[in-house]
Every structure is written in structure tokens, then in C-alpha cells.
Amino acid sequence: MRARTFLRKHSPGFQAMVIVVALVVFSSGCGRGSRSDKPPIHPNPNMDTQEKYKAQSESRFFPDGATMRTPVEHTVARGQLREDDAYYRGKLENGAFINTSPLNVTDEVRARGKERFMIFCKPCHGINGDGKGKILEYKYPIPPTSFYDEKVKNMPDGQIFDVITNGIRNMPSYRQQVPVYDRWCIIAHIRSLQERGLSAPDTLATVAPHQNEPGQ
Numbered sequence: 120m121r122a123r124t125f126l127r128k129h130s131p132g133f134q135a136m137v138i139v140v141a142l143v144v145f146s147s148g149c150g151r152g153s154r155s156d157k158p159p160i161h162p163n164p165n166m167d168t169q170e171k172y173k174a175q176s177e178s179r180f181f182p183d184g185a186t187m188r189t190p191v192e193h194t195v196a197r198g199q200l201r202e203d204d205a206y207y208r209g210k211l212e213n214g215a216f217i218n219t220s221p222l223n224v225t226d227e228v229r230a231r232g233k234e235r236f237m238i239f240c241k242p243c244h245g246i247n248g249d250g251k252g253k254i255l256e257y258k259y260p261i262p263p264t265s266f267y268d269e270k271v272k273n274m275p276d277g278q279i280f281d282v283i284t285n286g287i288r289n290m291p292s293y294r295q296q297v298p299v300y301d302r303w304c305i306i307a308h309i310r311s312l313q314e315r316g317l318s319a320p321d322t323l324a325t326v327a328p329h330q331n332e333p334g335q
Contacts, residue, residue: 209277232308
């Protein structure tokens, strides 16, 4: 009230000058580079100050106090359903191993398999798959399996796929290193080795890396 009374006693020009000075003082306090210990003013806060959970924070809503919730049982990520048991697990719906590979085995598939075999399998099983790999030079106590053993020859393709995927005895799982497609390619190469036998020369050329889905 006193400010209004003061302005009314003076001319319009003086009133305008006072208003301009006040605006200048106010704007200088909001200038860039100024510092203040007070939080910024949010005329329209919208979602800036909404209640929300942060990772690893405590929750007072859920009984276990965890904000990061476990996915519902049997939840599958988009694109990761993998309903084809034969292709992704080497098994039939009843859990039995499939006898033959689900791939259409071509020279390209065998060549891809040979390339992957030379990277992941040769150090233990040898270049010919006879179990005489480089690892034997380091006095490895358990000799690797030869693919020419009757037991391996009679294995269903699905069982070999399962061994590559999950490992067996002292052989580790190659689930992470070898995608699904490449596992079947390796099996195609192993079958080619078995068909030719140790005395036959290997004339199959390698191929460029195959651009396939990185399925586990």
C-alpha cells in the first residue's frame, strides 16, 4: 500500500522510471552465472519432482522392500521366444534328441562349420577330429574324445548339439562363444570328417563369416 501511495504522488514519468529500475534490479539477480543456494523456481514442475524409484533404492510399497522387481515367471524378452525346440535345443517336444540337423546341409554350411571347428574345437579334438589336439602337448590329464569313436558316430545330431551348448564332463559350455547356427555348422563338419575317415584329404574350403542371429 505504501508503494502505491508513493507512486501516486509522483508524475507518470517518474513512475515509469521506478518500474524500469525495479525490472533491471530483478533481472540482474537472475542473470547467467549468478549463484544461489536456493533451489530453482519451477512455475510448471510437471514431471520434474514426481515420485519415482531409482535403481537399487528402497521401496515402502512392496513387502520385500525392493524397487527392482523380478520379471513374472516364464517372461520372455521380445524376439527371444525360440519355440523351435529342434533348432534351438536339438530336441523334440518330448525331450528326445533329434537324429539329424534341422539345417539344409550344403557345402557352404560345411565350410562354415570347418572354419568354426578350427577356432573352437581343434585345440582339443585336433584338426582331423581324432582327439589329438594341441592341448595334449601340455600334458592334459584327460584325452579329448575322438569323433571316430563308434559312440560319437552313433550319437544323434541333437545330442552333439547339446554337448556343444552345455558342455560335458571336462568340456565347458560353448553356449556364449558359438551361436546356434554355427553349432549346427560344426556338427555338419564333424559328420563330414566321419564320412571321409582319417585317411581322406580335406578339400573343403572355408567361407567368410556368416551373418546369423546370435542365438544362444
